[in-house]
Amino acid sequence: MTQKSALHIGCGAGFSGDRWDAAVPVVRTLRATGGPAVLMFETLAERTLALAQLQRRANPDSGWEPSLDRFVAPVLRDCVEAGIPIVGNFGAANPQGAARHLQQVAQRLGLQPLRIAVIGGDDLLAALPAGQLDALLPASLRGRSLVSANAYLGAAEIAQALRAGAQVVVTGRVADPALALGPILAHFDWSLDDWDRLACGTMAGHLLECGAQVTGGYFADPGVKDVPDVANAGFPIVEMHGDGSFVVTKADGTGGCVDRRTVTEQLLYEIHDPAAYLTPDVVADISQAELSEDGPDRIRVTGVRGAPRPPTLKATVCHEGGWLAEGEISYAGPNAAARARLAADIVRERLRAQGHGQLPLRADLIGVTSVFADDAGRWWDSHTAPASDDVRLRIAAASDERSIADLVAREVLALYTCGPAGGGGVRTHITPRLSSESCFVPREWLQPQWSFAA
Amino acid sequence: MSTVLLHTLAHARTGDKGNRSSISLVAFDAKHWPLLVEHVTEDRVAQLFAYRKPTAVRRYLLPKLHAMNFVLDDVLDGGVNGSLNLDSHGKSLSGLLLSLTIPTETTP
Numbered sequence: 322m323t324q325k326s327a328l329h330i331g332c333g334a335g336f337s338g339d340r341w342d343a344a345v346p347v348v349r350t351l352r353a354t355g356g357p358a359v360l361m362f363e364t365l366a367e368r369t370l371a372l373a374q375l376q377r378r379a380n381p382d383s384g385w386e387p388s389l390d391r392f393v394a395p396v397l398r399d400c401v402e403a404g405i406p407i408v409g410n411f412g413a414a415n416p417q418g419a420a421r422h423l424q425q426v427a428q429r430l431g432l433q434p435l436r437i438a439v440i441g442g443d444d445l446l447a448a449l450p451a452g453q454l455d456a457l458l459p460a461s462l463r464g465r466s467l468v469s470a471n472a473y474l475g476a477a478e479i480a481q482a483l484r485a486g487a488q489v490v491v492t493g494r495v496a497d498p499a500l501a502l503g504p505i506l507a508h509f510d511w512s513l514d515d516w517d518r519l520a521c522g523t524m525a526g527h528l529l530e531c532g533a534q535v536t537g538g539y540f541a542d543p544g545v546k547d548v549p550d551v552a553n554a555g556f557p558i559v560e561m562h563g564d565g566s567f568v569v570t571k572a573d574g575t576g577g578c579v580d581r582r583t584v585t586e587q588l589l590y591e592i593h594d595p596a597a598y599l600t601p602d603v604v605a606d607i608s609q610a611e612l613s614e615d616g617p618d619r620i621r622v623t624g625v626r627g628a629p630r631p632p633t634l635k636a637t638v639c640h641e642g643g644w645l646a647e648g649e650i651s652y653a654g655p656n657a658a659a660r661a662r663l664a665a666d667i668v669r670e671r672l673r674a675q676g677h678g679q680l681p682l683r684a685d686l687i688g689v690t691s692v693f694a695d696d697a698g699r700w701w702d703s704h705t706a707p708a709s710d711d712v713r714l715r716i717a718a719a720s721d722e723r724s725i726a727d728l729v730a731r732e733v734l735a736l737y738t739c740g741p742a743g744g745g746g747v748r749t750h751i752t753p754r755l756s757s758e759s760c761f762v763p764r765e766w767l768q769p770q771w772s773f774a775a
Numbered sequence: 776m777s778t779v780l781l782h783t784l785a786h787a788r789t790g791d792k793g794n795r796s797s798i799s800l801v802a803f804d805a806k807h808w809p810l811l812v813e814h815v816t817e818d819r820v821a822q823l824f825a826y827r828k829p830t831a832v833r834r835y836l837l838p839k840l841h842a843m844n845f846v847l848d849d850v851l852d853g854g855v856n857g858s859l860n861l862d863s864h865g866k867s868l869s870g871l872l873l874s875l876t877i878p879t880e881t882t883p
Contacts, residue, residue, distance in 0.1 A: 703826060
């Protein structure tokens with residue numbers, strides 16, 4: 322048997338808000354390798370899918386990644402010409418809608434109609450009889466009006482679609498690393514119980530899925546961790562080999578860096594027990610993983626092991642979460658922090674007097690303490706703030722009722738004339754909230770499937 | 776006995792899943808790894824985050840990477856969609872971990 326050549330997997334986005342131009346140098350680099358390659362886009366955060374469901378309710382043609390065009394159009398012609406498939410979870414709540422839109426993008430660019438595969442079956446609300454999900458939900462969610470419930474699917478259907486010749490694969494909720502593992506499986510034909518290799522492909526996907534986080538983005542700390550040309554950090558590319566070893570690198574001619582430090586940080590990112598990282602495809606073990614330098618901006622990863630995949634799939638369930646009220650006001654000059662603290666006390670007392678003493682209410686002093694503190698105010702009470710003569714008070718509160726959220730915002734606004742001396746620059750904001758919880762569902766409840774879009 | 780800020784010996788990154796925070800800590804230099812193992816313990820980290828009332832603090836060691844991973848349960852005020860924090864992911868918490876001071880006999 323001849324040895325299969327390495328597969329290059331590039332990443333064009335690590336989240337929905339990522340840079341639109343990131344994929345261009347990635348695709349240029351993939352083309353220059355002359356070998357088999359694939360481009361992935363990861364655009365679904367924990368609650369993005371719930372927001373997409375709400376959009377789809379309002380307009381049945383929407384509900385897919387709103388930046389799809391901006392992400393894909395700059396590289397679509399190059400990918401089609403070079404035979405580089407694109408795999409993305411930009412289907413969100415409406416993969417068929419995303420496929421239709423992609424076809425329009427291709428037409429606009431003067432390309433032949435694309436073979437677009439759509440992966441379905443992740444939607445638990447569609448797959449289950451009403452009530453069946455309830456039993457698995459945390460008590461706090463039972464009986465609540467759910468916006469979305471989606472299981473994280475694995476790599477198998479992505480691989481099948483690519484083997485059948487898909488030029489683009491659009492998914493809804495899949496495990497992020499599966500966006501890389503799918504193409505890897507399609508290329509190397511690894512068996513679905515080759516646990517060690519599946520774990521290698523999964524960890525390659527894990528390193529790619531957050532875009533520039535492995536190439537020097539989210540890393541720079543001036544004087545301690547300097548990153549060259551971080552404003553133009555190149556997005557990552559993995560060179561996967563048939564034995565499961567792989568090299569992490571980045572797009573040619575870009576800024577950023579790939580070194581032991583960036584790869585170690587990303588390897589551990591959002592991993593709990595490093596010996597048991599649970600995914601739909603495999604349980605990965607990175608406790609014995611090793612990194613070695615393989616040239617400039619090239620880190621080789623070895624020593625990843627795998628164990629049989631878990632019997633359940635993780636699902637994220639979202640429901641409407643009421644309203645978030647936020648209000649801010651600035652105090653500056655002598656005694657600024659004390660005036661800001663008094664302003665917070667005034668708002669609390671006013672709300673208590675109007676019968677809302679139990680409302681979850683948070684106060685921050687931006688410029689003194691604004692993120693380390695906890696919602697309950699234990700940090701606020703126990704830490705002495707450093708002196709500051711330019712602080713911004715932020716009040717945040719949550720309520721199921723819009724009228725109460727509005728009241729909190731009004732109490733902050735009223736500080737303009739009723740609060741401590743010298744307050745200025747009030748801004749208030751009311752935002753609808755979504756709450757999410759995770760649970761585990763038996764695999765048998767879901768029937769993942771793929772098909773070519775009409 | 777002199778002390779040094781953990782920030783000068785190691786780098787860190789925070790991730791979140793629901794109401795659980797995970798913070799990796801990586802030694803810049805392999806020679807400081809034993810110092811981190813000795814002084815950045817579950818107990819000290821639990822103490823540092825006590826005001827957030829973690830229900831569990833676990834440390835996982837990765838000696839081949841000179842890294843460790845802390846997992847803190849129930850410290851994110853409900854997590855990204857529930858917390859009233861400006862940083863509802865708790866991503867800034869790596870900065871809190873790096874503000875620990877470490878006793879050292881030698882300068883790094």
